[in-house]
Amino acid sequence: MENKNPLKKSHFSDFLNPSRIVFDLQAKNKIDALDELLEVLAQQKLISNKKLVLTRLIDRERLESTAIGHGVALPHARLDSGHDIQVVIGRSQEGIDFEAIDNQKVHLIILVVWNPSIPGLFNHLFAGLAKFLRKEKFRQSLFEAQNKEELYQILSEITLLFPQHEEKIINRASLLWKLQEITIALRKTNKEKKKDLQEQANMIRMELDEALVDRFDRLMARYGYAVAEVIDGVCQSCNINLATSMSSALDGSNDIFVCENCGKFLVSKIPEKK
Numbered sequence: 001m002e003n004k005n006p007l008k009k010s011h012f013s014d015f016l017n018p019s020r021i022v023f024d025l026q027a028k029n030k031i032d033a034l035d036e037l038l039e040v041l042a043q044q045k046l047i048s049n050k051k052l053v054l055t056r057l058i059d060r061e062r063l064e065s066t067a068i069g070h071g072v073a074l075p076h077a078r079l080d081s082g083h084d085i086q087v088v089i090g091r092s093q094e095g096i097d098f099e100a101i102d103n104q105k106v107h108l109i110i111l112v113v114w115n116p117s118i119p120g121l122f123n124h125l126f127a128g129l130a131k132f133l134r135k136e137k138f139r140q141s142l143f144e145a146q147n148k149e150e151l152y153q154i155l156s157e158i159t160l161l162f163p164q165h166e167e168k169i170i171n172r173a174s175l176l177w178k179l180q181e182i183t184i185a186l187r188k189t190n191k192e193k194k195k196d197l198q199e200q201a202n203m204i205r206m207e208l209d210e211a212l213v214d215r216f217d218r219l220m221a222r223y224g225y226a227v228a229e230v231i232d233g234v235c236q237s238c239n240i241n242l243a244t245s246m247s248s249a250l251d252g253s254n255d256i257f258v259c260e261n262c263g264k265f266l267v268s269k270i271p272e273k274k
């Protein structure tokens with residue numbers, strides 16, 4: 001997606017502090033690891049209700065693993081009060097099972113607690129981190145860090161771009177797809193299950209940009225669905241071949257595109273859940 005807004009450059013160091021890096025996590029499983037990292041924030045009085053934040057992190061993991069592959073996970077939860085954004089980092093030599101899509105154990109956890117009043121900030125931070133962490137060379141240097149200071153230095157170098165104006169928000173298409181699945185399921189669900197689904201839907205809505213959610217709701221109301229899969233370059237909603245450039249940009253991307261013909265949000269073919 002083109003972005004003509006002037007971008008403000010920032011570094012990940014703005015969000016980091018060496019005292020919030022756990023170089024050698026003791027935890028052996030996902031929940032213990034999240035708990036261990038939250039304890040750091042609690043000790044520094046950056047969160048007041050650790051139990052609540054932990055519950056939110058776990059709920060979010062249940063919705064969709066935050067492991068982005070290649071040994072890295074970005075668990076996150078919103079927090080209604082306090083600071084804008086808090087980051088705590090954990091490294092595990094042995095690795096932790098995060099139910100990652102590539103089945104690889106996670107060696108680096110970047111945990112983010114963010115305030116929902118500024119979803120744009122969170123989305124850009126997330127996108128910026130993911131972009132860096134997709135680079136093998138960069139990941140390698142992270143995994144090879146010998147101590148906390150080295151790890152801090154390498155992470156500090158991550159460059160982040162934030163728009164001056166919150167117009168174009170980078171988002172995660174898989175979440176939008178999930179929101180559609182849940183919204184459709186809600187139409188034909190009994191009362192007991194409804195509450196659970198509604199909570200999941202709310203969680204996704206909080207995480208996505210508001211303008212995007214508005215557009216999603218309008219499409220859902222009008223057509224009954226809002227997100228279309230792209231298979232072999234063809235929009236499955238209107239059966240039109242997409243421009244090759246868009247089709248290739250979409251491939252493997254988790255950014256959100258819109259079909260120029262039918263206006264639906266586009267996602268590349270969703271892999272079947274095993």
Ligand SMILES: [Zn+2]
Nearest residue numbers: 235238259262
């Ligand atoms: Zn279309």
